[in-house]
Amino acid sequence: MIEMTLEIAEKALRAAQGKAKVLNSPMSVTVVDEAGRLVLAARGDGTGFFSTDTSRAKAMAAAAFKKPNSELAPMVAKGGFWAIVPTVLKGEILPTLGGAPIVRGGRVIGAIGCGGGTAEHDQECADAGAAAAG
Secondary structure, eight states: OOOOOHHHHHHHHHHHHHHHHHHTOOOEEEEEETTOOEEEEEOOTTOOTTHHHHHHHHHHHHHHHTSOHHHHHHHHHHOTHHHHHHHHTTTSOOOSSSEEEEEETTEEEEEEEEESSOHHHHHHHHHHHHHHHO
């Protein structure tokens, strides 16, 4: 059953963009449902050309693996399977800093991905969005 709504996605996006403003960091934000289907995307002012693509791929990773990307990124750094996931999945999933699952009632209902700032800022914004929507 799909529980992610546009209202929840908008709440996550506003919180992530609010955190980006505090950090003075440009930020694109994407929210997907638990199956990785796009719910909402917004390209932040001053973000790079591919920031909407990377924000979606980060959200996809968080949704697919049901973990914050802050837990996935260290595994990518170790190499092996995690390092080749973006290649094998043709860029659809990017398990690097900047994504977080959105959890309600103990269940992952979707995820948020952020891109455009530093890796750390991307993760902080994703975490803020997930917390606000959860």
